[in-house]
Amino acid sequence: MSSRSVPPRHARRLRATVALLAAGAVGVTAPALTGTGRAEERDADGKVQVVAAFYPLEYLARTIGGDHVDVTGLTAPGVEPHDLELSPKQVAAVGEADLVVHLKGFQPAVDTAVEQAAPGHVAEASHYSPLVEHTGAEEDDGHAHAHEGADPHLWLDPTRYALVADGVADQLTAADPAHGAEYRANAAALTGKLKTLDADYRAGLEHCTNQTFLTSHAAFGYLADAYGLHQLSVSGLDPEAEPSAARLAAIKQEATEHGVTTVFTETLASPKLAETLARELGLRTAVLDPIEGVSRDNDYFSVMRANLAALQDALGCAK
Ligand SMILES: [Zn+2]
Ligand SMILES: [Zn+2]
Incomplete structure (x- = not known):
């Protein structure tokens, strides 16, 4: 921990203040010093x-x-x-x-x-x-x-x-x-x-009985593309969008057609709609986390691995 280098932007700010002082700009000296003091405190x-x-x-x-x-x-x-x-x-x-x-x-x-x-x-x-x-x-x-x-x-x-x-x-x-x-x-x-994570997803999703999964909001399109899966979603890209009755009917029909077993809910959005849908279709619910925020004990990798396990269960993949 010997390094005390000042990041460039703050170096610029300090130089600007010094220039002001050197120019004898008395009227702005006080506020400029206050500003510099705060910056130094934050970047101490x-x-x-x-x-x-x-x-x-x-x-x-x-x-x-x-x-x-x-x-x-x-x-x-x-x-x-x-x-x-x-x-x-x-x-x-x-x-x-x-x-x-x-x-x-x-x-x-x-x-x-x-x-x-x-x-x-x-x-x-x-x-x-x-x-x-x-x-x-x-x-x-x-x-x-x-x-x-x-x-x-x-x-x-x-x-x-x-x-x-x-x-x-x-x-x-x-x-x-x-x-x-x-x-x-x-x-x-x-x-x-x-x-390594990508290789594990590739291997883990290679031999599955089903390729279609149903999520609350359409967060998993890149994941689906990367591993040859097909995403259906209740509310589209925006987790707060309310699906129309027509869209819900179409989702139900497609979920049945594709032999979907599970309606995925997520951690930050309300599971109500997904739970209702699951009940009506006689399906399970499970969590597939879009990692838009994580709890204290998790990080990106732990949630991605939990998601892989959840997908394998829902899609009937050989482990
Ligand atoms: Zn999202
Ligand atoms: Zn489709």
Whole structure:
């Protein structure tokens, strides 16, 4: 812990204050000093200040940044991150960050804050792994899929998530070049674990009696694409969307057609509708977690492995 280097953005701020003082700008000296005092207090540990929009991005920042970063998550644990609203304090934090990690289109309030505040560095997830529209491919299949635009849930495919991890390492290195080698090593370790996870999903979902699963909201399109599965969802990409009676009827018909055994519920959205559907169709319910927030004892990998086991049970896969 010998390093006390000041991250570049704060170095700039300090230089600006020094310049003001040198110019003898008496009128602004007092507020400028107050501002500097706060900045020094917050950065007394010399760490890179990172703001991350929601759990999977926060996990990348913490894992790759290690000891050299202070990570602030904008989405509190247990809060559903879709369409998050920001407090004025959080908007200010975005502006003061050395690095902001977010996903364009998922949380418009965060996008706006990033555009307006122009933080020192930005790692925007879809820049590293472009979003796709899964439902478009099935336009003509007559199925009960909603057509809602690009799917944000790229972290549920370990291969796409690894691309974002490398992007976060790049931007951390840009913000704090002195520790670049460590960021790259941490990212390499993480992407190695993601490769193993991907291989386990591939093997674990290879021999199943069924390929179709039914979820509450359509968070698992990238996962389904990666492993040759077919996702049906009750409420589409937005967990708060209420399905129409016609859509519910179509889902029921398709679930029956495809021999679906299980209606998946999730941890942050209400299970009511899924439970009603399961009762009406005589199906089981189980949890498939979209990892939009995790409880204290879990992390990305533990939830991904629990999800794999849940999918194997629901799809009748050989283990
Ligand atoms: Zn379909
Ligand atoms: Zn979602």
